[in-house]
Amino acid sequence: MNKEPLLSIIVPCYNDVEYIEQAIDSVINQTYSNKEIIIVDDGSNAETKLVLKKLESKINQLITQENKGQSTARNIGIEEAKGVYILVLDSDDYFEPTFCEKAVNTFLDYSRVKLVTCYSNLIYENKRKGVFKPSGGTLKDVLKKNVAMGSAMFKKSDWSYVEGYDEMMRRGFEDWEFYIRLLARGGEAFVLKESLFNYRKRQNSTTSKANRNKYDLLTYIYIKHKELYIEHFEGFVKHLLSRIEREEHEKTKNTLRLEYRIGYTILKPLRWVKKLLK
Template identity: 35%
Template sequence: MRGIMVGMGNVSVVITSYNQNEMIREAVDSVRRQKLRPDAIIVVDDGSTDPASVQVLDELEQADDITVVRQGNAGPSAARNVGIRAARTDCVTVLDGDDRLLPTFLETTVGLLDGDASAVAASGWLRTFGVLDAVVKPTGGTIADFLPRNACPATFTFRRTVWETCGGYDESMRCGFEDWDFCLSLLAAAATAADTTATGQEPRIAIAPEPLIEYRTAPATPNITSMTTRLETMRYLIDKHHAAYAAHLTDALLGIEATSIARLNLWERTVREHPALLESQPDSRAFMASPTYGDGGMAAAVRLRS
């Protein structure tokens, strides 16, 4: 697969918005502060009904450097597709209206795409704010790395040609994880088009090892609420991307198992440091009274009692 040489500024930023009031202005301002200025800033409003949000959008629409597109509420996937379709650049960055880019995001992600023909998309680490103050470090990688879990933030820069090839965001997904599905679709489409025998490299999503995104955290955000339907959504993803899961079955299963082991070990270490949790927490008491079998649970219980 030949990479597109993006070139300085050959990127549009698509910001999706739904009843986000002043947060959408913060997102726009973070794009304006980029060291690498984009060719276009496209705000797609997904049917906002809140008067304060509509007013902010009206004000943004008056700016010379902003294009505001309005549509009836159809979900984030549809809004992103509308914005990407309106872009006229080789690459596109998608940004949720309640998040912000740090000043070097475009410079870094466009640079990653320019420097690596196997990279179909690029992003960076997340610096969270709001409820959680942390740095989250997704790893990116090839399609095998994306089968156990999503390995890229929803905010990322990608080659527009691959978006066209894969069919864009799945507009039927309105309950979360549409960004995970899109990453799988991008990588699968790129792999189909790629001549890996010539390059020796599989298509991948590159992640800069530094915070490039300010990610707002709150209990009611889709990223949190979508966890209640995670298994149902994963079944949809596995069925939709069955060929990739079948081709990398061992990687997918071991990746999920590695996450399970890591979380069990974290719980065990926490209980060791705070032994009162074993008696004070009903879930912990129930686990110790009847440890799970076949997943390392019984071994953890034996270690704790020892």
């Protein structure tokens, strides 16, 4: 009998025909053995459905629904999950083989942990690469910004208590809002200091779309959690003012840089004429 707690891995998929197989293989190949894999087809096109049908033999369950958005797809998959722990994975990303084992062990070792994330390899469409290091932290930290990757691990009991992802949020930032509620009762988001996740930075990704609507989404989050922000008012105001100050400083630097370039361009011919006249 397997004594490891069951881990349920939920993979919502919407038209990710190019990447879904790599995502599924990455969770199949995890060193953590006691797991189930649930794909939620969120109204994908015919081409993606063919690939999902081919993958069905590799997984435990394929749920098909009309397109309802990522939050709903995750909630439906988690509702069906039997695991103590839940890992959500976007279908265009993938994990390194040891993430699940290290994440579950973190929960077992530290009772305060509510969420486990890790450093992430960033994969850009132009083949450029980078590393992102989420900060982790507690409620006071997550009220200021998202502290974890969207693909992260948490307990199903905590998901149930906070009533899952907000299904009204279909334009992004639903991970951050969920994490606020997850940490509102205490605990912390823990960061594994290894690059165990691979995150694709795509132009039309949910995150990119969210950044184009970020002020509307921020307004929604701030108002929804007004009481928490009032409770942590001083730290939050200092954070906002610090961010505004950084942005203004950056604008000033860019303006000076532009003015220098314009001045150099205008004066260059004059310097050339002056040199000829010497």
